[in-house]
Amino acid sequence: MPTHLKISLINQLNEKLEKEINNYKIAIKIAANHESFDVAKINIQNISITKIIEIKDESKSAVDFKNEITLLTNAQIIENNLDPNEKDALKFITETLQDTTINTNNTIYTNNKIYKFINYLREQQIKKMVVNTLKALEEIENTKANIKILHDYKKQKAELSKQLEEEINNYKISIKIAADHDSFDIAKINIQNIPITNITKIKDEAKRAIDVQNTITAYLSDNNERYAYALIYLTKILPEENDYTYDKFNIFILNIGLDKTKDMLTHLAKEFSKITTTENTVMSYIKDTSQKSKLNDDLQKAHKDLQKSMRTAFGNGKLPLDTIKQNFKNISFHKFEEIKAQADLILKNQFP
Incomplete structure (x- = not known):
């Protein structure tokens, strides 16, 4: 004043x-x-x-x-007297301590208590306290940036966003519990010792997803659209109805690298071009809505059967690469061939 x-x-x-x-x-x-x-x-x-x-x-x-x-x-x-990043970390902590919507069983810090807390600790102790929070905020921002550029078709994008928000909230709850103490010294030590392991795990998982998308898919899509389509298909369907996760698949792809990925996908890539042709024929050229609807239903069922076969062929991701390749070669695409034959017959009658 x-x-x-x-x-x-x-x-x-x-x-x-x-x-x-x-x-x-x-x-x-x-x-x-x-x-x-x-x-x-x-x-x-x-x-x-x-x-x-x-x-x-x-x-x-x-x-x-x-x-x-x-x-x-x-x-x-x-x-x-703090640097900008340290100020941001301190702000994150103090706003969390004053948040009335998080873990209301713990003490809600008033403005006055926040001022006393800062006055008591002073610059050097605050710098020590915010080290982990600085790292957490950095990893949160990196994770958000990576999630943002993940392709929207990937269910992993929504899953990672949800996991990240849950861990941010868990971290805030931990801060409130840590600071719920009469001693500012103990509160400070508790806050600086909160682990950020789960946030780091999500950051690493998001990074792997981006590496697969940018490093692998980007190369495959360069004059190799068939390989890209096969890889995208695998990425989408393997974690469904399976204990195999998106992250396990990403780790597998990154471990075997680009050349082995292409080799593994050779048979699938060849067959997927036929699937694309069949789908285009059904959806673009057949005029009769009843016939188109029936063939489309057949296509959806064929896709479900194919996805089940691919999940079985891939196993839990721990099979030897040669075994997975052979399993993929043994996958049958005959249902799509049958649908293509039906579509061709319909088109022949449609344009006599």
Whole structure:
């Protein structure tokens, strides 16, 4: 608070107090102005001192306000001595401690308690406290950036987003539990020791997903659309109805590398071009809606059967690469061939 405002507030309170003291003296003289000492005594003891109490409370509030302003000013000075990333980490912690929607069983820090916390720790202890939070925020931002550029068709994108939000919330809960202590020293140590292992795991998983998308799919799609389509198909269907996760598949692809991935996908890539041709024939050229609908239903069933066969062929991802390749070669695409033959017959009758 500026000095001139402090002086003004003090002067106002002093004037009010002097006025009420004088009014109290006048009230005593009036109360005692009676022939009966008993009546005078009762009158004096019944004189109200409400306004004097109000001034006392007001002065205490003014002192508390002055102290809070001092704490705030000092806290701002301390924060300004931190580098920008440290300030962001401290802000994340303090906003979490004041959040009334997170883990309400723990202490909600007021503004005043936050200022006291910062004033007590000061710069060097705050720098130590926020080291892990700095790392967590960095990994959260990296993860969000990677998730954002994952292709929208990938269910892993939604799963990673959900997992990340859950872990951010868990981290905030941990901060509130860690700081729920009378000792600021213990609160500080508890906060700086919160593990961020799960956030790091999600960051690594998102990075692997991007590596597969950028390093593998990008190369495969360069004059190798068939390989890209086969890889994308695998990426989408393997984790479904299976204990095999997206991340396990990404790790597998990254481990075997580009050349072995192409080799593994050779048979599938060849067959997928036929599937694409069949789908285009059914959806683009057949005019009869009833026939088109039936063939489309057959296509969906054929895809489900194919997906089941591919999941079985891939196993749990721990099979030898040569075994997986052979399993893929043994997958039958005859249902798609049958649908293509039906479509060709319909087209022949459609354009005699």
